Amino acid sequence: MLIVDAHLDLAMNAIEWNRDLTRPIEEIRAHEAGLTDKPDRGRGTVSFPEMRSGGIGLCVATQIARYVAPGSQLPGWHSPEQAWAMTQAQRAWYRAMEERGELVQIRDRAGLDRQVSSFQSPVSSSRSNRESRTANPNRFPIGYILSLEGADSILTPAHLERAYADGLRAIGPAHYGPGRYAQGTNASGDLGTVGRELLREMDRLGMILDVTHLCDESLGDALDHFSGPIWASHSNCRALVPHNRQFSDDQIRELIQRDAVIGAAFDAWMLAPGWVRGETTPQSAGVTLDTVVDHIDHICQIAGNARHCGIGSDLDGAFGREQCPADVHTIADLARLPSVLAKRGYQESDLNQIAHGNFLRFLRGAWASYT
Numbered sequence: 001m002l003i004v005d006a007h008l009d010l011a012m013n014a015i016e017w018n019r020d021l022t023r024p025i026e027e028i029r030a031h032e033a034g035l036t037d038k039p040d041r042g043r044g045t046v047s048f049p050e051m052r053s054g055g056i057g058l059c060v061a062t063q064i065a066r067y068v069a070p071g072s073q074l075p076g077w078h079s080p081e082q083a084w085a086m087t088q089a090q091r092a093w094y095r096a097m098e099e100r101g102e103l104v105q106i107r108d109r110a111g112l113d114r115q116v117s118s119f120q121s122p123v124s125s126s127r128s129n130r131e132s133r134t135a136n137p138n139r140f141p142i143g144y145i146l147s148l149e150g151a152d153s154i155l156t157p158a159h160l161e162r163a164y165a166d167g168l169r170a171i172g173p174a175h176y177g178p179g180r181y182a183q184g185t186n187a188s189g190d191l192g193t194v195g196r197e198l199l200r201e202m203d204r205l206g207m208i209l210d211v212t213h214l215c216d217e218s219l220g221d222a223l224d225h226f227s228g229p230i231w232a233s234h235s236n237c238r239a240l241v242p243h244n245r246q247f248s249d250d251q252i253r254e255l256i257q258r259d260a261v262i263g264a265a266f267d268a269w270m271l272a273p274g275w276v277r278g279e280t281t282p283q284s285a286g287v288t289l290d291t292v293v294d295h296i297d298h299i300c301q302i303a304g305n306a307r308h309c310g311i312g313s314d315l316d317g318a319f320g321r322e323q324c325p326a327d328v329h330t331i332a333d334l335a336r337l338p339s340v341l342a343k344r345g346y347q348e349s350d351l352n353q354i355a356h357g358n359f360l361r362f363l364r365g366a367w368a369s370y371t
């Protein structure tokens, strides 16, 4: 079954973690033996071969670079220009992966439809790289939609236009902490003038607003000032895990009213309450794919249907096996989520919607006038 994963930080892993995602996962892990500079060294779960074996034919992949004032506790760059330059390095890596036939950028409805149909019938596809795919049907290019997690790197409206021309289609204005355009997780405050201007420009360009990571005030402000398509690429439920990173039931209701799709995040601290980083383990907390389904089910119960849930695993978001569901060995295990949903009573049509259908419907609607 086609799986859409609405949130991966592929380029961050390639450039800041120095991971060659074209290689087998065992090899990537082995290269990191003895390294301690990142929390998930030797325990990564994402590589292109694993994505292919899990049927992840389409993902939303980020550019990510935060600006921080010197002295901030958060990691980041000391000028917005440095942050912009990092996003351009990430863009260059995505391009290089396209040139290798590993990835294909999806930037409009025609490209989306091509990717979905080539996934469903890879050998008969008329895409230009048909020969190599026919020779090795497991080596299909994975579709990716470019998204920006945290907008600090957008220097001016002209840079936003340039990014759009490069294929950027979604923006989450903030990440962790205070941002230049909006306030993120663990911060507070509304968008302010520049944040609202950013949303106006995004509206004009037809971009998607990713409300993941917005603090409560910035989220409310964004819903008031943005009229275009809204998704939450990787967010869970505050009713199950109390923390400002998650959505309250009222926020979930507002998002459903805006016809948003919410991708379930697989970061274990967002799945089970009371997680202590570095101490709690997925096994000790009993976090499994079933726990992910608890969050999906909570949203479906609020909605009264399965039209607003998807997957936004974030499985390469600075954590690995030490902090993801115990039964997820690599990202290929996303393919087992539909059967876990089925055990909880979800029908075939619901499984398809959650695995890919909701995000595809969302994108086709968002890009209806941009074919």
Ligand SMILES: [Zn+2]
Pocket: 149, 213, 234, 314, 317
């Ligand atoms: Zn995130």
